Amino acid sequence: MRANKSMRLIFLAAALFALPYLATAQQGEIHVGKVTGRSDAGRQLYFRFCWGCHGFRGDGNGENGPYLNILPRNFVAATFKCRSTPTGTLPTDEDLYNSVGRGFNNSNMPAWISLTKQQRADMVAFIKTFSPRWKTDKPGDIINVPAEPALTLDSVKHGKELFTKLECWKCHGAEGRGDGPSASTLTDSNDQPIRPYNFAEGSRFKCGTTNHDLYKIFMTGLDGTPMPSFADVIKPEDAWDLVHYLRTLQVTHKSPELALWMSTKEGAEFVKAQKVSGTPTGSGIKQ
């Protein structure tokens, strides 16, 4: 009897000692698939790879900040462009993990794909320590992306109508070159000038390369930029039509959508007028 009581006391004491440790461990951990990222390991990686742009405090004010024309992410503000969650909410750990591995094509942020999965997960765990938002808020619910409907000419044409109706052209321009009438007035949440995406030049979007990624971009919006979420404005089937049309604006990138569009007289003329000449890096050069 006495032995049982002693054992219970020992277990109680052990649990009391272990609790703070477990709480700390969980606070600094994230899970991406089977990988568990730890902030203490991520800290060392951050101060090896990231601080030059994102700063010692994660506020995006690293020593290179003044020289970058797209400012590094401010992790203290915890506003993230690439999410699978509704606008205004925090992204999932997987969203951040994917961003680290993918990089951002039109900024100085490279793809850290040469780091191991463990290292990328550790980095994400540490990045989350910069903002108190991660303690008070939870990531939003992952938006549902319905299956992509079959590509048809009607879908592309309907997408073209939506492009006009939703006034995408005001920023992205009628040809998708990022030169719409509002383009020069746009600023991001840091009051820095920001240029809309130029479909004619790029093959990669800010948050991925697939139709699925493009669908997510205008259903979640790019928080911190003027690109809003259209989740409450258009139906999913309309969003897919818009995706199909936007693909045809990528005139330097082969895609089924572009091929289908070019098989029509209207599409062929439209694409011919959009073709960019010059060097592969000839930003903004028109025929």
Add this chain to the structure above:
Amino acid sequence: MFHGASSSMTRRMSWLASSLICGFLVLAFLLIDSRVASALPIPAGKVYAIPAFARKYGMPCSACHEAWPKLNNFGQMFKDNGYQLGNDRDAPIFQQPAYWPIALRMTPNWHRESFDRADIANPGTGNTPTEGQLTTHGFDLSGMDILTAGTLAKNISFLLVPSADNTGAFHFESANVRFSNLFNSGWVNVKVGKFELDNIISEKRILTLSRNGGLYRNYHFQPATEIPAMFAAPFIFGLGDNQLGAELSGHSKNDYTRYSAALLSSNDGNVGLPNGHGYDTFLTFSQAFEAGSLGLQRVGVFGYIGRAPTYLAGGALGVDGFGQKSFYRAGFYGLWYIKKLDFATLYIHASDNAFLGTGTPSFDPLPAGARSPIWNGGLIETHYTVNPQFILINRYELIRMSRQALPIDGANGFLPGVSVPSSNFGDIDALTFAYRYYPFISSRAGFAFHNEYSWVRQRGVSPLLSRDLTSSSVFLGFDFIF
């Protein structure tokens, strides 16, 4: 400073003086920089000067270098991608017009070199050569590298490295153009010019700098019997030497899988075709794999097959190399990470044709009993990266002759073209300890305080009596790149 065998007191004084100077430099450095040292690992410097890639992309040295100049996998991928990160910022059009991709590297230093059995001709004792200890020490300069590299256009990059020895005499260490991502694939890249062989354990990014420790012995070893006879062409080759040629290479998206195949002019990287004609081949393949929290591990194989002339012939209009004979180097390596501790391991097996191994022109008969020399070598280099600002380095190399080019005759010393004194003649053991401390890490300039001790023993090669020759180096340097 010369010493006879009997002047042990003088030797002790010399060592004492060297030690005092070493200690003074270390102490002075630590005192000057104690504030920064206490701030580890957060970089404390605010430097606004700009080296080439760091200023282009705005990343600290530590992003690409485990500890500068040793590359990590991200840096290796950047290099393998033609000095490109793969985003919009790669092409020169995105750089400010004033951007000039140039960096300068040099290392003012104090060093001490000692040989236990040097041949010493001392006019003070009758000028008769004797074997004895030779020790020199003092303040000195390293050579200087001017590193220019970058992209000429998207997927077309260049590297140009005019390099001077410590007297200021220049040569081109590297000069090449690279066409990357041909056919929109990372698996097809072509480089032409003078370049470092695709050695993952890179001698050009070696972390040790002293006379003894500043090279990989296994990359340069040639049997001591390869002393050219009359009319024979000198045969000099090193896997660590930059070579002239063209290289086809490729890699997976994350650089875990890599290959390269190079066709090289067999001149050991010397310009002007000193060997006339002839081509070599170098092949590599490596595969990296993840080992959880331990880090990224990599294993690879390599093989170099070459031919070299045994004699030269020609006149005022030029010289060509004849009597071509073959040689090869082959092996495998591994990069093993256990978090902050990592090991680079290498095994190499090599052989030279008997004519090359004995320095005999092919029109002459081989010396009696001559055979192709064969040897095996290995190294293990250990790093403990305390943080991006501080790394400890240790390396042990060994080379063992498994077959001598000339017959063994224990009664005599080494007789060139006739015999060697023992089966282990020329064997090498080399040991190096070093640390590098980077007082600041920035995206603008690099600076390291470097302290190193290196020791080498080679069997039977003392210049007069064919005894073991041992040498040691102590090196304290201020390694900077700007």
